[in-house]
Amino acid sequence: MTDPCILKTENLSLSYGGFTAVDKVNLQVKHKTVHSVIGPNGAGKTSLFHCLTGGRRPTGGRILFKDEEITNKSAHARVGSGMARSFQITSLFQNLTVRENLRLASQGRDGNRALVFWRSVSARGEHQALADQVMERLGLTHKAGVAAGDLSHGQQRILEVGMALCGKPALLLLDEPTAGMGVNDIPMMTELIAELGKDYSVLLIEHNMGIVMSISDTITVMSRGNVLIEGKPAEIRADMRVREAYLGEVA
Amino acid sequence: MLYLFQVLNGLGLGMIYFLISAGLTIIFGLLNFVNFAHGAFFMLGGYLCWSLTELTGNFWLSLLIGPPAVACLAWVAEAALIRRIYRLPHTFHILVTVGIALILQETTIMIWGPTGKNIPVPAGLQGVVTLWNFAYPTYRLFLIAFTSLIGLALWYLLEQTRFGGLVRAGSESAEMVSLLGTNIHRLFARTFALGVGLAGLAGVLSAPIRGVHPFMGPEVLGIAFVVVVIGGMGSFTGALLGGLLVGLVQSLMSTIWPEGANLMIYGAMAAVILLRPYGLFGRA
Amino acid sequence: MVPRSGLPGGSAAVVAVILVLMPLVLPSSTMATEILIFAMASLACNLLLGYGGLLSFGQGIFFGSGAYLSSLVMMHAGAGLISALLTAIASGAVLATLVGALAIRRTGIYFVMMTLAFNQTAYFIAYTLSDWTGGDNGLLDVPRPPLALFGATLADLSGATAYYVFVAVLFLLVFIATVTVISSPFGSTLIGVRENEARACAVGYDARNFKIVAFALSGAVTALAGALYAMLLNFAPLENIQLSMSENIVVMTVIGGTGSLLGSLLGAGSWVIISDILAEVWPRWLILMGGALILIVLFLRGGLWGGVESLMQRFSHQNKGHQGPDDAPDEKDESV
Numbered sequence: 001m002t003d004p005c006i007l008k009t010e011n012l013s014l015s016y017g018g019f020t021a022v023d024k025v026n027l028q029v030k031h032k033t034v035h036s037v038i039g040p041n042g043a044g045k046t047s048l049f050h051c052l053t054g055g056r057r058p059t060g061g062r063i064l065f066k067d068e069e070i071t072n073k074s075a076h077a078r079v080g081s082g083m084a085r086s087f088q089i090t091s092l093f094q095n096l097t098v099r100e101n102l103r104l105a106s107q108g109r110d111g112n113r114a115l116v117f118w119r120s121v122s123a124r125g126e127h128q129a130l131a132d133q134v135m136e137r138l139g140l141t142h143k144a145g146v147a148a149g150d151l152s153h154g155q156q157r158i159l160e161v162g163m164a165l166c167g168k169p170a171l172l173l174l175d176e177p178t179a180g181m182g183v184n185d186i187p188m189m190t191e192l193i194a195e196l197g198k199d200y201s202v203l204l205i206e207h208n209m210g211i212v213m214s215i216s217d218t219i220t221v222m223s224r225g226n227v228l229i230e231g232k233p234a235e236i237r238a239d240m241r242v243r244e245a246y247l248g249e250v251a
Numbered sequence: 252m253l254y255l256f257q258v259l260n261g262l263g264l265g266m267i268y269f270l271i272s273a274g275l276t277i278i279f280g281l282l283n284f285v286n287f288a289h290g291a292f293f294m295l296g297g298y299l300c301w302s303l304t305e306l307t308g309n310f311w312l313s314l315l316i317g318p319p320a321v322a323c324l325a326w327v328a329e330a331a332l333i334r335r336i337y338r339l340p341h342t343f344h345i346l347v348t349v350g351i352a353l354i355l356q357e358t359t360i361m362i363w364g365p366t367g368k369n370i371p372v373p374a375g376l377q378g379v380v381t382l383w384n385f386a387y388p389t390y391r392l393f394l395i396a397f398t399s400l401i402g403l404a405l406w407y408l409l410e411q412t413r414f415g416g417l418v419r420a421g422s423e424s425a426e427m428v429s430l431l432g433t434n435i436h437r438l439f440a441r442t443f444a445l446g447v448g449l450a451g452l453a454g455v456l457s458a459p460i461r462g463v464h465p466f467m468g469p470e471v472l473g474i475a476f477v478v479v480v481i482g483g484m485g486s487f488t489g490a491l492l493g494g495l496l497v498g499l500v501q502s503l504m505s506t507i508w509p510e511g512a513n514l515m516i517y518g519a520m521a522a523v524i525l526l527r528p529y530g531l532f533g534r535a
Numbered sequence: 536m537v538p539r540s541g542l543p544g545g546s547a548a549v550v551a552v553i554l555v556l557m558p559l560v561l562p563s564s565t566m567a568t569e570i571l572i573f574a575m576a577s578l579a580c581n582l583l584l585g586y587g588g589l590l591s592f593g594q595g596i597f598f599g600s601g602a603y604l605s606s607l608v609m610m611h612a613g614a615g616l617i618s619a620l621l622t623a624i625a626s627g628a629v630l631a632t633l634v635g636a637l638a639i640r641r642t643g644i645y646f647v648m649m650t651l652a653f654n655q656t657a658y659f660i661a662y663t664l665s666d667w668t669g670g671d672n673g674l675l676d677v678p679r680p681p682l683a684l685f686g687a688t689l690a691d692l693s694g695a696t697a698y699y700v701f702v703a704v705l706f707l708l709v710f711i712a713t714v715t716v717i718s719s720p721f722g723s724t725l726i727g728v729r730e731n732e733a734r735a736c737a738v739g740y741d742a743r744n745f746k747i748v749a750f751a752l753s754g755a756v757t758a759l760a761g762a763l764y765a766m767l768l769n770f771a772p773l774e775n776i777q778l779s780m781s782e783n784i785v786v787m788t789v790i791g792g793t794g795s796l797l798g799s800l801l802g803a804g805s806w807v808i809i810s811d812i813l814a815e816v817w818p819r820w821l822i823l824m825g826g827a828l829i830l831i832v833l834f835l836r837g838g839l840w841g842g843v844e845s846l847m848q849r850f851s852h853q854n855k856g857h858q859g860p861d862d863a864p865d866e867k868d869e870s871v
Binding site: 279285332335336339341342343345346347349350351352353354356357358360361466469470472473476477479480484510511513514517518520521524525528 | 584588590637640641643644645647648649651652653654655656659660662663778779782785786789819821822824825826827828829831832833
């Protein structure tokens with residue numbers, strides 16, 4: 001743990017045909033910080049996210065996680081090495097209960113060890129214990145037996161983050177956790193992410209500036225596939241180029 | 252000369268497979284619906300051919316009436332049943348059409364009996380055409396020419412007409428087509444009837460060569476699946492080339508290793524799956 | 536297709552009672568045996584379809600190869616009952632792993648089409664190898680050896696009742712094993728993969744492995760059923776490996792109810808009984824099955840067992856006063 005960074009990208013690039021969505025991005029996420037990536041639409045945030053989660057193979061550069069190269073590792077294998085993600089569009093096991101959702105997520109950390117078909121689930125108590133612990137932290141214990149699809153939208157977003165937590169990750173990758181959330185639910189999510197930043201490293205992609213500014217340790221601003229600037233919230237707020245980038249989008 | 256004979260046979264067979272698979276693939280493209288009763292409709296076309304030929308003594312009348320009759324039945328099935336299940340997952344589409352196939356198969360046995368029937372080669376197309384010292388059955392030559400014309404007509408319909416434009420646009424986005432003010436229900440019904448009608452047409456055309464029997468549906472369905480897996484689902488070109496490939500392989504193999512002819516085409520399919528999982532012309 | 540059951544862990548006990556009652560109620564123990572054999576195949580299909588969301592039209596491959604291979608090792612290698620059945624189980628597992636591994640390279644309808652095409656392949660292989668399989672005539676004179684262990688004969692199975700008891704015991708074991716599989720980490724994850732593959736992948740599962748293992752288990756059980764069927768008939772017809780066999784197994788499973796194991800017994804039972812009663816009177820009874828399939832998709836997705844369950848629920852609600860359906864779900868029982 002001499003390296004202060006948990007995740008590094010080196011000249012990471014992704015192009016689709018002739019279009020370069022991510023252009024030689026160097027990103028460094030430090031241990032136990034909340035690191036946000038912002039930028040106007042089409043800046044390459046989502047493409048970057050896909051590369052980091054393993055959803056897409058980068059067309060150039062490397063991704064280092066805990067000093068190990070994971071550039072071409074499959075999405076499910078990244079969970080085992082300590083990465084977990086949430087989805088921008090809620091992706092849960094809709095017909096299963098909240099508790100079962102979290103239990104499956106906990107069990108996923110062990111990947112193929114879940115292939116044992118000759119033992120009962122209850123024999124693997126540690127997964128259930130972790131699931132219950134996360135459920136408590138999310139404040140969803142009173143909903144344990146409810147099908148995920150029957151939760152309110154805000155609760156589903158919270159559970160979405162909880163699914164990632166169950167992987168006992170070193171790094172949490174959150175893709176617009178407040179997407180589609182009502183104004184009333186947002187403070188709850190903000191508080192949750194801020195708290196998670198104490199225990200985990202969090203990489204956050206977010207549109208809501210209020211959240212980004214209030215909880216981030218570091219902010220990276222992307223524009224047209226490149227890193228425009230990186231710094232603390234106060235520096236970003238003061239930077240003219242950021243304003244231009246966003247104004248450019250409006251115009 | 253034997254090879255030329257088999258190549259021509261393969262072309263004819265391949266064009267029949269093309270008609271069946273094109274129907275399957277057009278329906279799938281627009282409706283996102285797999286018709287597991289496709290083989291049963293093919294069989295029905297064959298039986299209608301037999302009945303109409305028996306009744307009127309005229310094959311041409313059965314060619315004129317048979318396919319539209321099958322298409323009409325499909326249109327009714329669409330309106331009464333299939334329309335209700337578009338929104339359900341594929342599994343349910345498959346189960347319902349398997350149900351339809353079972354009903355068609357058993358009804359066929361009730362009407363026409365459990366044993367197969369032979370259909371005489373139509374008057375005027377009997378005998379052979381001799382070119383130098385090569386003789387080839389007239390009906391099979393007619394089959395190649397006629398199916399090629401149908402293929403051209405189908406291409407024209409899909410590429411050059413408003414209906415075809417809607418079908419192609421709808422394959423991309425059904426919502427967009429309904430925004431254009433087109434009655435999407437009607438478009439779906441017509442496309443389903445067209446696709447199934449093509450299976451019926453193929454059934455009529457192949458009846459004088461292969462005869463009909465009530466259990467031919469699943470066999471034909473299997474081959475149509477091989478064709479679309481090889482050619483790529485939703486691809487018209489894929490259906491044509493896949494159909495010809497399967498027809499040729501089957502026909503050529505039948506002289507070399509008759510028992511293995513069918514095995515070969517399924518082997519070809521497995522190879523395509525391994526090497527090009529989305530088919531030769533399929534979209535990922 | 537939602538796995539639910541009002542019956543908690545006692546379902547194995549219910550099955551045991553049914554197994555005792557079946558030969559008493561039904562006209563013959565041969566018919567009861569046939570029901571159990573198809574119920575076994577249906578259980579295996581249910582594991583794939585009801586729990587894995589995998590609609591396989593290739594179950595006939597495993598059923599047919601189980602029948603052929605067990606018969607062949609008995610006829611040509613002098614294998615006894617147990618080794619013949621083990622051969623069937625192993626061959627089913629291996630073939631299903633192969634078919635599964637190839638077919639799951641694609642999802643959705645392509646997957647289904649490929650399982651169907653593989654069934655045709657297997658059929659043509661069996662047809663071509665007529666020296667071994669008897670081709671169209673089927674494999675005749677399949678023996679039904681006594682149950683023997685290490686040379687000691689434990690039971691003679693040549694009588695219909697004795698064979699029923701043997702099959703019933705195997706069925707109970709398979710049923711308990713299936714319940715165990717479904718409530719295992721594997722089973723619960725398989726349900727997760729069915730529900731949302733992208734999410735399952737994101738929390739760390741390689742969905743392919745789960746699907747392949749599901750296939751292997753399903754193939755093993757289906758092949759066991761096939762072997763038992765050949766011994767029941769003393770005959771392994773080509774129909775065993777035909778597409779229609781796969782279709783029949785799927786139809787039984789869906790009619791009985793996907794996602795509930797007792798449904799498989801109910802589905803196979805209704806299939807065999809209806810076919811037996813109507814075979815003489817109205818040989819076109821398959822029309823009924825086709826119609827039932829359509830009606831079930833339209834009106835009763837839980838199948839017959841789902842219908843029985845909702846009736847039982849309504850009944851118990853009337854008795855107990857009202858209790859919300861979501862009040863006390865226990866995920867351990869949810870899928871049995």
